Amino acid sequence: MKMIQEQVDIKTPEYVSLQFKLAGLGSRATAMIVDQFILTVLNIVAILLAIFITSSEMFYVMESGWLVAITIIGLFVVNWGYFFVSEYFFGGKTIGKNMIGIRVIQENGHSLTLLSAIIRNLLRIIDMLPTSYFLGIVLIFFHSKHKRLGDMAAGTIVVHERKAKKQRKSKIEKVIERRGLTVDSFKIEGWAVHNLGEKEWNLLKTYSQKILDLRDYPKRELTTEVASILLPKVGLAVGNQTEEELENMLLVLYLMLKEEWEFEL
Incomplete structure (x- = not known):
């Protein structure tokens, strides 16, 4: 990995080069x-x-101290839980980060893992010392990759969202648009989608590229096979759906994973 001013170039294990713009102190403080x-x-x-x-x-x-204890525990759950739940379940973005257009990712360019989300936010307590995130602000200002202690321990970086390049729509995107499909076409819980990894994304991407060139029986067989693998993982049963219904469900899942895994190179 090498730094070029405010950008970081990442070479993934799959030998794909990704470039991100690091989020500095100003954008992180605003969020x-x-x-x-x-x-x-x-x-x-x-x-x-x-x-x-x-x-x-x-x-x-008040005499027994239970109110104080319950309040302290409750406040910890609220303050820690807000950051943990937001960053892990919503693509590395809290409400503030989403408004500013920044997100937390792994240093290898992949999405935030469960362990990293826990470590990063537990160490937030130390980054807040002695008051008002003073230690975290100092570390972000002087660190070459704008990392606070939690980022160092968890192996994470905070980057600006990359805007998609304007380009011609692919064949599968035209099919999805023609069918009127969106990420809201089927009820799929966010936590379930988050559990799908790069392996599942590659399967969906390969499927979406192949089905346009297949006809009748091979296409139906491929759709049924991929649906039986992926749909149960997000809580969707494969039963009496038609071939087109299964295709639509897989294409909606493709849309949901596309933003997470399809990097702009």
């Missing part, structure tokens, strides 16, 4: 301000909820 505002509201709601639940026995609870 954090948005996220902290949201967290402030959530924290206030959590505190008011704790007080409301225990209000009938306020004196006893």
Whole structure:
């Protein structure tokens, strides 16, 4: 991997070169301000909820320390959970990051893993020291790849979203558009899609390239085989659907994974 000013070039294990623009202190700080505002509201709601639940026995609870303990645990879950859930389940983006157009990825260019998301956000506690993310700000400012401690330990970087190049639509994209398919055409949970990896994406990509050249029986066989492999993994049963319905389900899944795995080179 080599650095060129504010960009990082990554050579993946598959020998594909990817180039990302690193997110600097300014964009990360702006995203954090948005996220902290949201967290402030959530924290206030959590505190008011704790007080409301225990209000009938306020004196006893305060004496025993249970209210304090429950509130502290609740605030930790809210503050840590917000970043963990957002980054792991929503493509490395919190609400603030999404608004600014930045995201967290692995240093090898792949999506954020479960372990990295846990480590990165647990160490957020240290990056916040001594106050207002002072340590994290200093590390991001001086680190060559703008990493805070959590990024160093988790092997992650924060990059700007890459805008897709304007290009002619592929044959399969024209088919998808003609059929009126979108990512919302079928109910597929985000967590289920997130569990699909590069292997599944390559299978879908190969399928989408081949079905346009196949006819009748070979096409039906390929569709049935790929559907039986992938659809159960996202909670969709393969039963009495027609060939076209199975194709549409696979093409919608293709659309959902395309943004995650199809890199602009």
